[in-house]
Amino acid sequence: MQSIASPFLKQSSPSLTSAWIKADHLKKFEAQRDKRMRNEKQADEADADFFDLAISVVLATMEEIEAFQVKLDEYDEATVQALIANNEQLDAVQNEMNDLLDRAHVMEDGRRVFRTEDRSAIYDENGEKLGHGEIDADAISGASPTWEEYEPVYTERQHLLQERQQLIEFQDKLDEARELSGAEGFTKDELDELDTELEETMPEAVARQLPGYEPETPSAPTAALDGVKAVISVGPDVLGPSGP
Numbered sequence: 001m002q003s004i005a006s007p008f009l010k011q012s013s014p015s016l017t018s019a020w021i022k023a024d025h026l027k028k029f030e031a032q033r034d035k036r037m038r039n040e041k042q043a044d045e046a047d048a049d050f051f052d053l054a055i056s057v058v059l060a061t062m063e064e065i066e067a068f069q070v071k072l073d074e075y076d077e078a079t080v081q082a083l084i085a086n087n088e089q090l091d092a093v094q095n096e097m098n099d100l101l102d103r104a105h106v107m108e109d110g111r112r113v114f115r116t117e118d119r120s121a122i123y124d125e126n127g128e129k130l131g132h133g134e135i136d137a138d139a140i141s142g143a144s145p146t147w148e149e150y151e152p153v154y155t156e157r158q159h160l161l162q163e164r165q166q167l168i169e170f171q172d173k174l175d176e177a178r179e180l181s182g183a184e185g186f187t188k189d190e191l192d193e194l195d196t197e198l199e200e201t202m203p204e205a206v207a208r209q210l211p212g213y214e215p216e217t218p219s220a221p222t223a224a225l226d227g228v229k230a231v232i233s234v235g236p237d238v239l240g241p242s243g244p
Contacts, residue, residue: 078209114147
């Protein structure tokens with residue numbers, strides 16, 4: 001049995017081995033080809049991403065940066081003028097407020113209070129309404145300033161303080177924009193974004209100081225047309241048959 005099988009194995013082994021080698025080589029070749037194709041695809045995608053990035057990142061020109069910084073100078077000057085005007089208005093309002101506080105009724109705890117003209121409510125100097133029983137309205141002299149006198153002055157002062165804070169914050173934005181625009185690699189997109197942000201967040205007090213400022217005025221309501229009547233066209237009268 002061995003003498004018969006042995007020659008057969010000796011004759012068939014080389015061909016089988018050759019087939020296995022070819023199959024193994026083909027498998028390795030296909031694996032290398034697939035790997036090469038994947039690498040080429042990744043390289044193409046990386047090139048495309050780099051190209052898109054290169055298109056999106058366009059540096060601002062020197063002329064664009066200089067024009068933007070000139071605008072920043074104008075905004076900064078307008079902000080300084082707005083702060084000066086705000087300070088003058090705040091001083092005037094504070095003086096008026098101090099006069100009212102000096103003449104106001106003072107409670108035992110030191111709070112200055114103001115009674116409404118109809119005696120229905122009492123407010124302290126910070127705009128807080130007093131609760132029932134804290135003080136009798138009749139205890140406040142009629143010579144003391146009323147809440148109707150004090151409230152507009154108090155509200156105006158709060159408005160001016162809020163405006164002042166907005167001006168200071170806008171001034172900080174201008175300083176930041178100036179620093180960014182002077183940095184290396186400042187792009188056109190960054191310039192446009194900063195320019196838009198400054199225009200949108202500019203306080204009204206700053207805009208008033210810029211040349212060509214025009215305040216927004218509400219449009220007048222459309223007047224209703226009165227006395228308009230529909231004209232009905234009437235045809236000629238129909239005459240009856242003529243008599244003899």
